[in-house]
Amino acid sequence: MREQSxxxxxxxxxxxxxxLLMAIVNRTPDSFFRPGDTWDEQTAMDRVHQVAAxxxxxxxxxxxxxxxxxxxxxxxxxxxxxxxxxxxxSAYPELVISTDTxxxxxxxxxxxxxxxxxxDSWGGWDDKLAEVAxxxxxxxxxxxxGGQAPRTxxxxxxxxxxxxxxxxxxxxxxxxxxxxxVDPARIVIDPAHDFGKNTWHSLEVTRRLPELTATxxxxxxxxxxxxxxxxxxxxxxDGRLAGTLAATSxxxxxxxxxxxxxxxxxxxxxLDMVSAIRGDTPPARxxxxxx
Amino acid sequence: xxVAAALCxxxxxxxxxxxxxxxxxxxxxxxxxxxVAELMAATPDAVAVVGxxxxxxxxxxxxxxxxxxxxxxxVRGGQAGKANKVPGALPSSLxxxxxxxxxxxxxxxxxxxxxxxxxxxSRCAAIGAELAVESGRVALxxxxxxxxxxxxxxxxxxxxxxAGFDAEVESAVRAGQLDRLLEVxxxxxxxxxxxxxxxxQVLAGALAGRKVSSEIRYCDDPFGVxxxxxxxxxxxxxxxxx
Numbered sequence: 409m410r411e412q413s414x415x416x417x418x419x420x421x422x423x424x425x426x427x428l429l430m431a432i433v434n435r436t437p438d439s440f441f442r443p444g445d446t447w448d449e450q451t452a453m454d455r456v457h458q459v460a461a462x463x464x465x466x467x468x469x470x471x472x473x474x475x476x477x478x479x480x481x482x483x484x485x486x487x488x489x490x491x492x493x494x495x496x497x498s499a500y501p502e503l504v505i506s507t508d509t510x511x512x513x514x515x516x517x518x519x520x521x522x523x524x525x526x527x528d529s530w531g532g533w534d535d536k537l538a539e540v541a542x543x544x545x546x547x548x549x550x551x552x553x554g555g556q557a558p559r560t561x562x563x564x565x566x567x568x569x570x571x572x573x574x575x576x577x578x579x580x581x582x583x584x585x586x587x588x589x590v591d592p593a594r595i596v597i598d599p600a601h602d603f604g605k606n607t608w609h610s611l612e613v614t615r616r617l618p619e620l621t622a623t624x625x626x627x628x629x630x631x632x633x634x635x636x637x638x639x640x641x642x643x644x645x646d647g648r649l650a651g652t653l654a655a656t657s658x659x660x661x662x663x664x665x666x667x668x669x670x671x672x673x674x675x676x677x678x679l680d681m682v683s684a685i686r687g688d689t690p691p692a693r694x695x696x697x698x699x
Numbered sequence: 700x701x702v703a704a705a706l707c708x709x710x711x712x713x714x715x716x717x718x719x720x721x722x723x724x725x726x727x728x729x730x731x732x733x734x735v736a737e738l739m740a741a742t743p744d745a746v747a748v749v750g751x752x753x754x755x756x757x758x759x760x761x762x763x764x765x766x767x768x769x770x771x772x773x774v775r776g777g778q779a780g781k782a783n784k785v786p787g788a789l790p791s792s793l794x795x796x797x798x799x800x801x802x803x804x805x806x807x808x809x810x811x812x813x814x815x816x817x818x819x820x821s822r823c824a825a826i827g828a829e830l831a832v833e834s835g836r837v838a839l840x841x842x843x844x845x846x847x848x849x850x851x852x853x854x855x856x857x858x859x860x861x862a863g864f865d866a867e868v869e870s871a872v873r874a875g876q877l878d879r880l881l882e883v884x885x886x887x888x889x890x891x892x893x894x895x896x897x898x899x900q901v902l903a904g905a906l907a908g909r910k911v912s913s914e915i916r917y918c919d920d921p922f923g924v925x926x927x928x929x930x931x932x933x934x935x936x937x938x939x940x941x
Contacts, residue, residue, distance in 0.1 A: 476856035563847055563854035563892070563924075564711055564791050566768030608717070608770035615772065642721065 410624025415665065416593040417466065417504045417547050418524030424626075425688045427660055427679040430466040430506060430527075430668040431459035432632065435488040436480075439473040441633045441645060441670055449492060456496050460503060463676035468527055468668060469493055469518075470508030474603070476559045482513050490517040497522025506549075510558050512536035519544035527668075529600055529630070530558040532581045542589030549596045549628055550581035554604020562604050570609045571616045574599045575623060582625055596666060598628040602635050610636035614655060614662075621663035628666035631655045632675075653678050661686075701831055701905055703741035704839035704931035705734035706872060707799065708895070709750055709792040710924065717770050730917035730928040735803040735840065737930045743838035745808040746800060747830050750792025750842035751897045752813035755826070760809045763801075764794030792842040792898070800840065807838070814897040816889075820881055823897045827904020841902045843895025845925025853923025855892040864891055865925040868899065869918055872929050875911040877903040893925070902931075910934040 412424035422428060433455050437444045446452035456467055471488030472480045480488075493505055507518030510530035515537055519526070526541050528534075531553035541548040552574040554565055567573050578597035586592050599620060601610040613620075620627050631637065637651035638644065649671055656667055656675055660682040669675040683689040712718050713728050738746065765788030789797060793811050800809065812830070814823060830837065845868060846861035847854040864887065871879035880903040888896035910933070917928035 477851075561854045561856075564769075566711075566765075566791065567771070568768065570771055606769060607719075608772060612771040639719070 409622040412621060412624060412626060412663070412665070414593055415547075415596065415626045416591065420504060421593075422665075424665070425683075425686070426665070427683055428465040428666045429463060429672060429676055429679060430468045430628070430666055431462075431464035431672045432668060432670050433459070433467050433469050434473070435469060435471045435492055436473050438477055439470075440475055449495075452492060453495065453499070456500070459672045460500060462672040464503075464672050466504040466506050466525065466666070467496060468506040468508050469496070469523075471514075472509070472559070474529060474559065476561065482511050485509060485511065485514045486517045489514065490521045493518050493523050494521040510534055510537070512540045515540045515546075516544070519546050525549065525596075529553065529598070529603060531555065531577060531600070531603070532584070533558050535584075538581075538585040538588035538590055541585060541594070545591065545594075547594035547596060548585050548590050549598050550578045550585060550625075551598035551600040551603065552577040553600055556604040562606060565604055565606065565609070567609065570605065570612055571619050574613060575620060578620075578625070579623060595625060596628045597623065597625040598630060601629065601631055605636075607636040607639040610634070611640065614659060617659055617662040617664060626665045627663065628668065629656075629659045629664045630668035631659065632669045632671065649674065657682050700833075700836060700936055701839050701909070701933060702743055702836045703738050703933060704841060704902065704906065704911075705738045706841045706843060706902065706927060706929040706931065707731040707734055707796070708844045708924070708926040708928065709795040709842040710844070710922070710926070711769050711791055711795060712922075713795055714764065714766065714798050716766055724921060727917055727919075727921070727926055727928070731799055732803055734916055734928050734930045735799050735805065738838045738840060739803060739805045739807070741838055742836065743807050744835035745810055745833070746805060746838045746840055747810040747812060747833070748793055748796035748800070748840045748842065749812050749814060749830075749898050749901045750790065750796055751816050751894050752790035752792060753816065754813070755815040755818060756813050758789055758793060758811035758813065760811070762789045762793075762797065762811060764789055764791075764798050792894070796840050796842040810837075812901075814901055816894070816897060818897050820885065820900050823900035824881060824904030824907070827901040828907065830901070830905045831907070839902065839905055841898050843898035843902075843927075845893050845895060845920075845927060847892035847894070847924040849920045849925055850923040853920075855923075858891055860887070861891050861893075861925070864888075864893065865920075865927075868925075869915070869927055872913055872927065872931075873915055875913050875931070877906050877911055877931075906931070906933060909936065
């Protein structure tokens with residue numbers, strides 16, 4: 409077992425006990441949750457203002473939905489994200505900016521525009537991504553997508569042991585990134601709930617999260633409004649907040665360090681509460697029984 | 700000699716332990732079990748289960764479906780996940796077939812035959828022809844799915860060609876004209892994620908020259924995958940010529 413250590417994102421360093429909130433900002437007309445909500449550039453910037461005020465540590469800016477749908481090529485993806493990243497960078501010099509992409513050419517433009525972190529949810533499908541992260545001195549998320557091609561859905565996937573597969577894949581990607589020259593303090597792993605997984609697999613990964621944190625790599629979890637929450641509780645998209653927050657608090661307790669979320673204010677409260685229960689941060693205001 | 704055949708899809712969700720507390724697709728499961736019951740009513744000496752898999756091969760009679768590959772964890776109808784590993788677990792098409800047989804209480808000897816997803820039509824038909832000359836009374840349980848690209852929420856998203864593709868398969872089965880299944884294009888089937896293509900063609904090879912009538916028991920795509928359940932009634936050998 410390796411101990412968790414300091415994570416570096418942009419110019420910041422975060423200790424192992426710090427719980428980081430990554431707010432989702434989609435530059436897409438067709439993402440699964442609230443499609444088109446921040447398609448318009450001004451609305452997207454308003455969303456950044458809002459999530460920054462609500463306590464986001466990182467904004468994750470993406471130009472392509474995870475689900476299959478109309479083709480978005482690299483040029484279009486760059487057009488949707490790079491200029492916007494530059495605008496966010498200039499408005500928020502201190503905010504960590506993440507680019508949600510699996511394509512190295514998009515990541516390169518995003519980093520040039522100011523992104524600090526490359527969030528690849530598709531398990532290293534593009535093997536040049538690590539080189540781009542190294543060149544740009546950016547951080548990299550190494551995820552497990554079960555070998556699935558980007559923007560595909562799992563279909564009858566099965567594993568001898570899904571957690572072993574997640575660890576093997578994310579370790580391989582992390583080792584490859586280090587070999588490519590990425591700063592080991594800038595590498596994060598993500599089991600990627602729902603990606604190449606059915607609901608049972610995502611629940612198992614959540615339950616056995618300590619096996620992932622035992623690798624020593626900081627763990628990111630992306631739980632927000634996902635199908636595994638919907639199927640577990642039998643609720644539609646707009647009814648998944650409570651389940652998402654429950655999974656968030658359990659994951660925080662089990663050692664995850666970055667939480668990718670749509671509902672920023674609620675997620676911030678959950679993370680702050682877990683931090684206080686763990687004794688890592690003091691409560692905000694305590695007078696009860698103390699007067 | 701093949702005395703009866705049934706066609707069923709092979710989604711793991713047919714197994715209730717995999718679908719959680721609520722019942723999923725009971726109508727589909729009932730249709731599959733009815734087709735298996737009819738198969739067993741033909742009093743076969745053996746049941747040959749045919750399904751597509753990564754590569755061609757046979758599995759031992761007692762091989763079972765490893766549910767833990769799909770639903771790891773402590774809670775699944777009381778079964779333990781990790782502690783319950785099945786050695787030599789079946790590919791899902793055969794696993795679901797074996798599960799249907801077990802659930803229906805079928806006790807006949809099993810022949811579990813996987814057909815490689817890339818086997819050409821000629822090889823599939825030849826595998827079917829070999830089954831046709833097995834000794835004794837053989838019932839054929841063909842586990843085959845249509846396109847998994849039948850809608851925006853489908854596993855493979857929407858491909859507009861899937862509707863016509865699956866309709867042709869259904870029409871061939873409905874008419875008892877199984878030779879038409881030999882014309883299903885291998886490349887198109889792959890593009891449409893129609894995993895059943897090799898198994899359909901084994902079926903056509905196995906019943907070549909036999910007179911077949913069918914009852915369609917289910918034909919729908921509730922999750923974006925075309926599911927077709929049919930009982931295939933085969934006239935005794937030689938009857939077709941009279």
